[in-house]
Amino acid sequence: MQRLFLVRAITVVVSIFILFSPSIGIAADADSGAEQLRQFVRNSKTAEGDFVQQQLRAPKANEPQDKGLKVVRQTQGHFAFQRPGRFVWDTQKPFEQKLIADGKQLILWDKDLNQATFRPAGQALASTPAAILFGESSLDQHFDLIDGEDRLGMKWVALTPKKDPNTKGGNDLPYTKISIGMANGLPKALELMDGLGSVVLVTLDKIQLNVTLPANRFNFTPPVGAEVLRLN
Template sequence: MQRFLSAVLIGIASITLSTSALAQGSTGSDQLREFVRNSKTAEGDFVQQQLRAPKVNEPQDKGLKVVRQTQGHFVFQRPGRFVWDTQKPYEQKLIANGNQLILWDKDLNQATFRPAGQALASTPAAILFGENSLDQHFDLIDGEERLGMKWVALVPKKDPNAKKQNDLPYTKISIGMSNGLPKALELMDGLGSVVLVTLDKIQLNVNLPANRFNFTPPAGAEVLRLN
């Protein structure tokens, strides 16, 4: 699985992220903590792939198969505000404004509003951009170096007072760091499916307009409000 993910990353267009003042010798977890502390706002481009294991009637030597790929632009402002703007192959926006999580689907002409909560926490964007302190919710474990990135596993911390533990739908969360910036995110579930996100052209601490995370459905759109 890891060899295939490496091959997928190689096949994606090369990523030219800005360098930071972090020393090359810093661990991946140190780089990730520093990124979270210092990045109040940012924007850039993303490619997101949904991967799965081959079915019984498919060749088993090809590793995981790409079943869906999207790409677009992201913007975030800590804590908990972001726009995950999918532009290809369809237009769809996922918007977190601090109170609500909004999904806008242009083809369906439909906007779905729900309270920010566990639905927000399970999104790749929120894992990268939602928390001011990852250490409050995750143990950061340094892993291997691959493709010029230092990988960090995020293991949800156990809360002895919680009625349920780790409601996230992923069995493994890893972030690839290089030069102080996240370049890739791998999310694996218990069924062998993988979400792989690569980030490009990140600009840190950009000035954002006050209404950047507001969204008003266009006239005639279907609006769903979920509790």
């Protein structure tokens, strides 16, 4: 269950972050967070860097209530993105796991389990913003951007999906709140909150802008002897 939760969180994070692949023209820090984000959308190509991902929860009834959110799980690693539709989210600690999208399929590789799971990218990412954010369309066409408070040295922006009259039951996003912290034209943090009050916080570091990535960066071949699952 823990790894399934992380996969869901990672999928949403990378789906969003493909949108934020840094641009050559970086917004000045004086610009609002929403405007910095829009400049990313207009100019993003590729990016890579490091991440730390934390799962947070509120204190339980028998725990001190003045300590704020508690870190219950933390992973870290390296990411790389190329629009449209390609990414590698490489978790290195505390266990090795890769989530890879090559434009056609989504691949989860778990080294400890010696298992690779393949599924069609579009179907696997249908419940995330990926279907919108992998493309080249305008961010404002699909989300309302709401500037929030300045905290932790970042300008925060809330992304609220716009209602699609052609979609029954509203959007299928697994998170009720998506916020991005921008600083000096760079996305520095993402906060994802679900309806149960669980929070995923991803902080980003050492981001390289519009780098040239090798063509095979998003290829993956399971090692000999690995269990391979192919889901339709």
